Amino acid sequence: MSGPSQEAILGAARRLFGERGYRAVTVRDIAAEAGVSAALVMKHFISKDKLFAAVQPDESLLTELDVPTSELGSALVFRVLMRRERGMQEPWAMIPFSVHDSPDPDAARTELRERYLGAIARLIGDATPDRRFASTVTALMTGFGETVRTLGLFDGWDFDDLVAHYGAIVQAQIDACADARE
Incomplete structure (x- = not known):
């Protein structure tokens, strides 16, 4: 079940990964865009790789x-x-x-x-x-x-x-x- 902070993180990650690509985006960039702490991003998604996987195109x-x-x-x-x-x-x-x-x-x-x-x-x-x-x-x-x-x-x-x-x-x-x- 996702809450407002998870949705904000996912939205920020989609935007940033889509604009800059995986390698150019940091967890701190995503946290700043989402208005949350980097620790909260890691708490919800464990790693940048798992967050990247969570925002992949959905068929x-x-x-x-x-x-x-x-x-x-x-x-x-x-x-x-x-x-x-x-x-x-x-x-x-x-x-x-x-x-x-x-x-x-x-x-x-x-x-x-x-x-x-x-x-x-x-x-x-x-x-x-x-x-x-x-x-x-x-x-x-x-x-x-x-x-x-x-x-x-x-x-x-x-x-x-x-x-x-x-x-x-x-x-x-x-x-x-x-x-x-x-």
Whole structure:
């Protein structure tokens, strides 16, 4: 059960790790951002590594989708754009940081790949041995989330036009997966 101080610590850690990466952030930085002591951070999370693990991208955002498969591409894109508009953390954009800045990049890569590919494969019904359609959707969404967050490539686009445009690109892979099953 988490309390207000734990939520503040997690929020600060997400922001700081997302902005600066694992190596550039100290427990004291997180404590200062959260308005708590470094001792309290350590009491709740034991180590910087465990705190970093606690704020990793969460693929559960994929299990909460309640749309027909034919609308899944647009729904995924819509969620990225809504998180951007609300100033929320973007899990898709965090994937590269979470791997490269992890204390153990190989383990982080394996774990995140399996979590996201598994979730996407279940969502779109990808039973191919190499999960090729789930891999492509994951790559498209990771790239989209990162470019929206970091490069602002789609700034100035109409929200609905962007959902329709990029959603169709993602949907093409989802539809190809369905066609491959038939």
